[in-house]
Amino acid sequence: MVVIDYQNRKPIYEQIVERFQMLIVKGILEPDSQMPSVRALATELSINPNTIQKAYAVLEQEGYIYPIKGRGNFVSGNQALVKQKKEDFLLKLHGVLKEGKEIGVTGAQCLECVNSVFKEGEHD
Structure with a gap:
């Protein structure tokens, strides 16, 4: 479920946050489902429980996510988060496309790249 890239310059807790965000946004982790316990995930990933606690x-x-005292952490069912994540992505994409346009990347090249990425997804 969560894989740590030790070659990545990002701190481990940020990698964990990003991975869980993606799992939640994609709906792989359903609303109100229980998150792995801090201790279990720390053991599975062979990292300090404090790192997991920081990510959580x-x-x-x-x-x-939201905590329930004595029971653990659970996935929030907040659809506004999904909407916000998509809006943030589109904003970043807009910036990347503007940058590409400034350096001479054509609209056709951008569309070719987009089509290539979405065709890859059809085979997953």
């Missing part, structure tokens, strides 16, 4: 704190602060 960020996910909670951003509204992706």
Whole structure:
């Protein structure tokens, strides 16, 4: 479910946050489903439980998960988060496309790239 890339310059907790955000946004982790316990995930990934706790704190602060005292953490059913994540992505994409246009990338080249990416997804 979560894989850590030790070659990545991003801190481990940020990698965990991003992976869980994606799993939640894609609907792989359903609303109100229980998250892995801090201890179990730390053991599975062979990392310090404090790192998992920090990632969960960020996910909670951003509204992706919520805690229930004595029971653990659960996935939020907040559809506004999914909408916001998509809006953030489109904003980034807009910036990348503007940058490409500035350096001479054509609209046809951009469309070819987009079509290539979405065709890859059809085979997954």
